[in-house]
Amino acid sequence: MSETSGASITTALSAYELLADPQLNKGTAFSEAERDAFDLHGLLPPSVLTLDEQVSRRLQALRGYETDLERYAFLRELQDTNETLFYALLVGNLEELLPIVYTPTVGAGCQHFSRLFRKPRGLFLSIPHQARIDRILAHPRFDAVEAIVVTDGERILGLGDQGAGGMGIPIGKLSLYTGCGGLHPATTLPILLDVGTDNPDCLADPLYIGWRNERVRGQEYDDFIEAFVSAVVKRWPRVLLQWEDFAKNNATRMLDRYRDRLCTFNDDVQGTAAVATGTLLSAINVTGVPLTEQRVAVLGAGSAGCGIAGLIRAAMRDAGLSESEAATRFFMVDRDGLLVEGMSGLAPFQMPFLQNKAAIANWKLDHPDRVALLDVVRNAKPTVLIGVSGQAGAFSEPVVRAMAEANQRPVIFPLSNPTSRAEATPVDIEAWTEGRALIGVGSPFPPITRDGVRFKVDQTNNSYIFPGVGLGALAVGAARVTDGMFMAAAKALASSSPARNNPKHNLLPPVSALRDVALTVALAVALQAHKEGQVKDIPLDQIEARIRAKMWTPRYAPYQRAKG
Ligand SMILES: NC(=O)C1=CN([C@@H]2O[C@H](COP(=O)(O)OP(=O)(O)OC[C@H]3O[C@@H](n4cnc5c(N)ncnc54)[C@H](O)[C@@H]3O)[C@@H](O)[C@H]2O)C=CC1
Numbered sequence: 082m083s084e085t086s087g088a089s090i091t092t093a094l095s096a097y098e099l100l101a102d103p104q105l106n107k108g109t110a111f112s113e114a115e116r117d118a119f120d121l122h123g124l125l126p127p128s129v130l131t132l133d134e135q136v137s138r139r140l141q142a143l144r145g146y147e148t149d150l151e152r153y154a155f156l157r158e159l160q161d162t163n164e165t166l167f168y169a170l171l172v173g174n175l176e177e178l179l180p181i182v183y184t185p186t187v188g189a190g191c192q193h194f195s196r197l198f199r200k201p202r203g204l205f206l207s208i209p210h211q212a213r214i215d216r217i218l219a220h221p222r223f224d225a226v227e228a229i230v231v232t233d234g235e236r237i238l239g240l241g242d243q244g245a246g247g248m249g250i251p252i253g254k255l256s257l258y259t260g261c262g263g264l265h266p267a268t269t270l271p272i273l274l275d276v277g278t279d280n281p282d283c284l285a286d287p288l289y290i291g292w293r294n295e296r297v298r299g300q301e302y303d304d305f306i307e308a309f310v311s312a313v314v315k316r317w318p319r320v321l322l323q324w325e326d327f328a329k330n331n332a333t334r335m336l337d338r339y340r341d342r343l344c345t346f347n348d349d350v351q352g353t354a355a356v357a358t359g360t361l362l363s364a365i366n367v368t369g370v371p372l373t374e375q376r377v378a379v380l381g382a383g384s385a386g387c388g389i390a391g392l393i394r395a396a397m398r399d400a401g402l403s404e405s406e407a408a409t410r411f412f413m414v415d416r417d418g419l420l421v422e423g424m425s426g427l428a429p430f431q432m433p434f435l436q437n438k439a440a441i442a443n444w445k446l447d448h449p450d451r452v453a454l455l456d457v458v459r460n461a462k463p464t465v466l467i468g469v470s471g472q473a474g475a476f477s478e479p480v481v482r483a484m485a486e487a488n489q490r491p492v493i494f495p496l497s498n499p500t501s502r503a504e505a506t507p508v509d510i511e512a513w514t515e516g517r518a519l520i521g522v523g524s525p526f527p528p529i530t531r532d533g534v535r536f537k538v539d540q541t542n543n544s545y546i547f548p549g550v551g552l553g554a555l556a557v558g559a560a561r562v563t564d565g566m567f568m569a570a571a572k573a574l575a576s577s578s579p580a581r582n583n584p585k586h587n588l589l590p591p592v593s594a595l596r597d598v599a600l601t602v603a604l605a606v607a608l609q610a611h612k613e614g615q616v617k618d619i620p621l622d623q624i625e626a627r628i629r630a631k632m633w634t635p636r637y638a639p640y641q642r643a644k645g
Pocket residue numbers: 236237238239240328329348349353356380381382383384385386414415416417468469470471472475496497498499502522523524541542543544
């Protein structure tokens with residue numbers, strides 16, 4: 082019904098239809114000529130505003146709210162009313178708005194999803210409607226879709242099972258795909274796979290909007306996922322599918338099942354691995370301790386933890402360590418302590434990261450039957466400590482002090498989200514290490530004071546990676562997303578580290594530069610895809626232009642009324 086020609090859009094939509102379509106609505110920015118052409122006079126107040134004026138007005142309104150959850154609801158409403166304005170606001174104010182659209186507030190948004198729900202966005206595909214998936218996806222509204230973020234809501238940040246409320250996460254991630262990666266909003270689709278929930282609060286809540294049923298598991302779950310992926314590939318053969326916030330028994334399993342069938346990746350496993358590796362490579366520039374001499378302790382041997390260990394290990398191999406030597410450098414600590422050969426209850430994806438029993442035989446332990454994180458730090462003296470356990474405060478003072486005792490510049494990354502789940506706060510780490518630690522956190526924290534000045538703490542979050550990976554892969558039509566592409570993303574991120582020029586500066590570029598970061602990452606990813614033969618018919622020297630051309634900037638196009 083609407084056609085884009087050059088910079089203008091010709092449409093036969095009525096005034097009400099234009100105002101109701103978030104992709105076309107301009108609100109008070111409809112020009113006089115458009116108001117004449119579409120009979121918009123009277124439906125809008127007479128003053129015509131520019132996009133910049135609309136942004137200022139909305140920013141003022143946003144700042145007037147008392148809580149971040151209110152701001153989240155306001156921004157979600159704006160996104161569902163006028164996407165161009167929403168993205169103009171977001172792109173111009175990334176530092177201020179990311180903590181609302183994304184972590185930490187998006188976590189509360191998921192917890193309150195049933196109460197905040199106003200207008201539908203994206204797709205809810207539920208077990209009772211499995212047979213209709215093809216029909217649902219077939220709607221012409223989704224013809225332009227190129228990028229999907231999907232969750233089943235079982236492991237939302239560190240907040241656990243949020244059922245259908247988990248939809249806030251794909252919506253938030255795709256807001257960053259557009260805000261940072263420049264994908265046109267019409268090409269993005271958030272999907273919630275509603276397979277039930279085991280969250281008793283959701284099940285007992287009379288206002289819960291999801292399918293009120295305990296989680297479907299086992300073969301029935303796998304069949305549902307298979308039906309979903311098959312339908313997606315049939316509808317959009319070249320789509321990019323990002324898996325997000327699946328629980329650990331499904332995340333890597335589904336990635337392994339589908340990674341060779343379509344262009345797909347798991348953000349928690351692979352995106353997190355790339356941001357952690359990239360930040361570590363930046364830290365190595367500062368500490369001078371080469372990668373081949375690093376020892377890495379990870380608290381939380383789940384999807385993110387094992388993804389991180391796998392990519393850092395690959396980087397160590399690239400740097401010259403043998404496979405077997407690199408394997409000895411990882412100390413994965415989960416609920417039952419250090420993962421050691423012969424332990425019971427290990428998941429398949431944890432198996433490559435077990436410590437040898439003989440290697441720890443002489444360790445001094447607090448409790449002989451369990452190797453706790455503090456034992457690991459005291460005995461193995463890791464150079465790097467990473468937290469992806471979702472356990473607030475798990476990097477206790479003795480643990481952090483032991484890191485500081487063993488290292489001149491300990492690298493400490495409490496990466497769990499949202500803010501309330503961080504393994505330690507930057508202020509505490511700073512105090513317990515006398516300001517010597519290189520810190521990265523998953524969610525935003527207030528600045529710390531270092532050498533008498535305010536120092537912004539690096540946000541080591543996969544938002545530095547996935548928008549660029551998606552942009553790069555889509556711009557060149559990569560057939561698959563490979564581990565090599567995530568390594569390229571990690572190295573590209575490290576190459577843009579401010580600390581390369583001055584070791585007192587940050588390890589990562591600021592959040593306000595995430596659009597530039599996405600471009601840098603996209604270029605590295607696309608070049609790697611080309612190198613690996615994942616790209617057809619695009620000469621190397623045209624890749625950057627393709628990426629830049631794919632980056633949409635939120636601006637209003639002029640509209641003309643279709644004749645007849
Ligand atoms: N900064 C970032 O970019 C990212 C951060 N994360 C955060 O990392 C956390 C974990 O995410 P996933 O790995 O996907 O979840 P997961 O559920 O796959 O893994 C968490 C692991 O922590 C373990 N764990 C729980 N309590 C523990 C304890 N007291 N001590 C040691 N281990 C414990 C669990 O058994 C599990 O193996 C979440 O909070 C998530 O928000 C995840 C992805 C990206």
